[in-house]
Amino acid sequence: MNSPPFWPMQEGINEIIASVGLHAAPIGVICRDNRIMMAVYRTSHTASLIEKSGLVVANILHDPVLFVRAAFSDLGPDAFTEFEVGGRQVYRILSALSWVVYQAKIDQMTEQKILVSLEPIQTELAQSEIVPINRGRNSIIEAAVHGTRYVLNRDPVLKQMIDHHVTLVKRCGGERELEALRMLENYIS
Numbered sequence: 673m674n675s676p677p678f679w680p681m682q683e684g685i686n687e688i689i690a691s692v693g694l695h696a697a698p699i700g701v702i703c704r705d706n707r708i709m710m711a712v713y714r715t716s717h718t719a720s721l722i723e724k725s726g727l728v729v730a731n732i733l734h735d736p737v738l739f740v741r742a743a744f745s746d747l748g749p750d751a752f753t754e755f756e757v758g759g760r761q762v763y764r765i766l767s768a769l770s771w772v773v774y775q776a777k778i779d780q781m782t783e784q785k786i787l788v789s790l791e792p793i794q795t796e797l798a799q800s801e802i803v804p805i806n807r808g809r810n811s812i813i814e815a816a817v818h819g820t821r822y823v824l825n826r827d828p829v830l831k832q833m834i835d836h837h838v839t840l841v842k843r844c845g846g847e848r849e850l851e852a853l854r855m856l857e858n859y860i861s
């Protein structure tokens with residue numbers, strides 16, 4: 673049976689937690705026009721680690737607390753498990769539902785970002801959870817994206833967007849989203 677293109681990613685931008693070694697941060701995996709890419713800010717640790725390693729693991733998971741923690745701090749070694757791919761030690765997040773190990777090649781470098789092309793070399797589907805859409809969960813992810821820029825520039829327009837999403841997290845989220853929100857509010861205050 674043929675797998676859909678990009679499997680298990682979908683066309684568009686897939687929000688995953690990228691791990692390189694024992695370091696993790698949320699990053700979007702962009703799947704378009706038969707290409708798989710990441711655009712990573714050069715100011716991030718993730719960018720320099722990808723440059724050095726040439727491998728990146730895309731951890732697919734839905735836990736908003738992990739997304740917020742990985743965006744603003746270090747997960748700590750206990751969050752990871754080690755495995756081997758082609759004779760190299762790689763690490764994935766222990767609670768990932770699925771993960772893809774990608775070979776990563778820097779295609780383009782601008783002043784702000786590196787554009788990385790990705791080629792899957794190992795894919796594992798550990799668990800397929802049924803995840804109904806929850807606007808609170810979507811909004812905590814949106815607020816975290818804006819929050820990672822807001823801590824750098826304190827742009828009031830970003831703060832307005834964060835506040836909009838905070839309202840939705842409070843209205844539509846569950847306990848895990850509310851815990852992630854408390855963490856986010858701390859990180860960006």
Ligand SMILES: Cc1cc2nc3c(=O)[nH]c(=O)nc-3n(C[C@H](O)[C@H](O)[C@H](O)COP(=O)(O)O)c2cc1C
Pocket residue numbers: 687696697698699700701711712713715716717718719739742743744813816817820
């Ligand atoms: C859902 C989500 C998606 C993100 N996507 C990207 C991305 O595609 N590229 C990027 O450079 N930063 C992205 N970020 C921001 C990084 O995760 C953030 O800058 C992080 O602090 C980088 O960590 P590091 O410096 O430890 O690598 C995203 C953040 C979130 C919450």
